Amino acid sequence: MPVWLFVLFAAAAAEAARLPPARYDLVIAGGRLVDGTGKPAFRADVAIKDGRIAAIGNMLRSQAARVIDARDLVVAPGFVDVHTHADDLADHPAAENFVRMGVTTVIAGNCGGSALDVADALARIRDAGPAINYATLIGHNTVRRAVMGNANRFATLAELARMKSLVWRAMADGAVGFSTGLQYVPGTYAHQPEIIELARVAANAGGVYASHMRNEGTELEQAVAETIRVGESAGARVQISHLKVDSPRRWGASAKALALIDAARAKGIDVEADQYAYTAASSSLGIRFPAWVLEGGQAQIAERLNDPGIWLKIKKEMMDLLADRGLTDLSFAVVALYAADPMLNGLSMKDVAKRLEPDDGADAQLEAARAMMLTGGASMVYHFMSDEDVTRIMRHPQVAIASDSSVLSFGDGMPHPRGYGNNARVLGVYVRARHVIGLEDAIRKMTGLPAEHFRLANRGLIKVGYAADVVVFDPVHVSDAATFDKPHAYAEGIPYVLVNGEPVVDAGRQTNARPGQVIAKSLMERK
Numbered sequence: 049m050p051v052w053l054f055v056l057f058a059a060a061a062a063e064a065a066r067l068p069p070a071r072y073d074l075v076i077a078g079g080r081l082v083d084g085t086g087k088p089a090f091r092a093d094v095a096i097k098d099g100r101i102a103a104i105g106n107m108l109r110s111q112a113a114r115v116i117d118a119r120d121l122v123v124a125p126g127f128v129d130v131h132t133h134a135d136d137l138a139d140h141p142a143a144e145n146f147v148r149m150g151v152t153t154v155i156a157g158n159c160g161g162s163a164l165d166v167a168d169a170l171a172r173i174r175d176a177g178p179a180i181n182y183a184t185l186i187g188h189n190t191v192r193r194a195v196m197g198n199a200n201r202f203a204t205l206a207e208l209a210r211m212k213s214l215v216w217r218a219m220a221d222g223a224v225g226f227s228t229g230l231q232y233v234p235g236t237y238a239h240q241p242e243i244i245e246l247a248r249v250a251a252n253a254g255g256v257y258a259s260h261m262r263n264e265g266t267e268l269e270q271a272v273a274e275t276i277r278v279g280e281s282a283g284a285r286v287q288i289s290h291l292k293v294d295s296p297r298r299w300g301a302s303a304k305a306l307a308l309i310d311a312a313r314a315k316g317i318d319v320e321a322d323q324y325a326y327t328a329a330s331s332s333l334g335i336r337f338p339a340w341v342l343e344g345g346q347a348q349i350a351e352r353l354n355d356p357g358i359w360l361k362i363k364k365e366m367m368d369l370l371a372d373r374g375l376t377d378l379s380f381a382v383v384a385l386y387a388a389d390p391m392l393n394g395l396s397m398k399d400v401a402k403r404l405e406p407d408d409g410a411d412a413q414l415e416a417a418r419a420m421m422l423t424g425g426a427s428m429v430y431h432f433m434s435d436e437d438v439t440r441i442m443r444h445p446q447v448a449i450a451s452d453s454s455v456l457s458f459g460d461g462m463p464h465p466r467g468y469g470n471n472a473r474v475l476g477v478y479v480r481a482r483h484v485i486g487l488e489d490a491i492r493k494m495t496g497l498p499a500e501h502f503r504l505a506n507r508g509l510i511k512v513g514y515a516a517d518v519v520v521f522d523p524v525h526v527s528d529a530a531t532f533d534k535p536h537a538y539a540e541g542i543p544y545v546l547v548n549g550e551p552v553v554d555a556g557r558q559t560n561a562r563p564g565q566v567i568a569k570s571l572m573e574r575k
């Protein structure tokens with residue numbers, strides 16, 4: 049090296065050493081900021097320091113260790129997905145399907161199903177080092193099963209007391225509320241007083257009451273009324289999970305359900321709801337069978353299904369249940385994941401019947417469903433909603449956007465595409481293409497609204513002092529790539545996702561960063 053070059057380098061190094069350390073770790077510069085409150089977008093830089101939003105303003109880029117140029121992009125709070133089944137996050141800590149659609153916080157333990165030992169579950173997730181933040185509800189079905197198995201009866205006072213103590217312990221260990229799944233065994237066997245008593249325990253600890261209601265179609269209004277009554281009696285904030293109308297004969301009934309929510313809110317009951325932006329649901333195959341068939345364990349279920357007389361009665365009830373909904377067979381049902389024979393994944397029950405039975409009529413479809421239940425059941429996708437209801441529900445200001453998804457393994461089975469695409473679909477289809485809701489409102493429904501209702505302090509908004517959970521997306525190109533036929537496809541048009549200030553998606557690629565935190569506030573903090 050010539051001496052003059054060495055001198056030049058030395059001078060540059062000395063100059064660099066004299067510079068003060070960067071004031072901010074990262075600045076997202078020049079983007080359109082949609083802050084999660086619903087107020088109109090405005091142009092601003094967002095500065096991040098030590099995992100928090102440190103400043104919002106202009107000309108911050110010169111003081112940053114790193115700058116992300118967000119020109120032509122929208123900068124929003126990371127999406128808060130309050131209705132998930134990400135209970136196994138410890139086993140899949142990268143949570144790619146959530147991360148890639150901009151979700152930075154998930155709430156698990158929904159639909160009545162959660163870990164029983166919340167302290168242990170949270171510790172396992174903390175140890176695994178997740179990419180996203182995690183909180184959980186305590187599930188009614190979990191608690192009831194621990195105390196009384198799958199018994200089809202009301203709880204005794206002693207059993208109720210044990211369930212209450214389990215809910216209390218979960219809340220003390222950091223659960224953010226109590227969930228029910230009243231269409232599932234064993235929660236479906238519970239009557240209202242039991243649910244009120246348990247929800248009150250959670251409410252007294254500051255928790256929300258989230259319910260997968262007893263019915264989502266034929267008796268939708270009664271179910272919404274029951275959910276509101278539980279919230280009112282228990283003194284709990286209420287979250288109606290995955291609000292929908294799941295019966296063609298009842299399409300349009302969302303207007304009545306939303307009117308009940310409005311009436312309750314006018315009375316001071318804090319009721320909100322969430323939804324995913326698809327006209328198909330996903331659930332177990334068992335949910336198509338009468339609840340009494342599912343009492344006990346697999347051995348008892350098999351006993352009933354294998355008794356020709358009982359099976360005839362079951363089939364008749366199943367056909368009646370379908371008729372009530374305005375359906376004539378199971379062709380609306382598609383196999384998502386059938387462990388006993390993965391070749392059936394992706395087939396409608398009509399096609400399954402074609403494979404397994406002499407014909408593909410309604411009776412043959414029920415026979416095929418029976419055969420699948422005998423080998424452990426399956427996870428299904430159900431096409432039975434109308435877009436008119438999805439749209440009407442989305443326009444309601446108190447409805448959040450939530451996926452209802454679990455953590456997915458890329459390529460595994462034929463899951464509902466919502467787990468890869470829900471948020472991106474709302475932004476691409478319902479905001480950009482169809483103008484069902486505005487951009488600021490859509491972001492509010494994905495961030496500020498649910499974070500506030502679930503009392504996730506310091507998250508859900510772009511605000512100084514808040515955790516730096518941030519998503520940066522291209523409003524022109526953001527879209528869901530996952531379809532029912534090809535569900536394993538990541539959302540597009542979301543180049544940056546930050547969790548607690550660290551990029552987990554950087555220039556469109558997921559990083560190895562695992563900055564997610566477990567959200568388990570103490571009871572003292574919550575009151």
Ligand SMILES: [Zn+2]
Nearest residue numbers: 159260289290
């Ligand atoms: Zn559910």
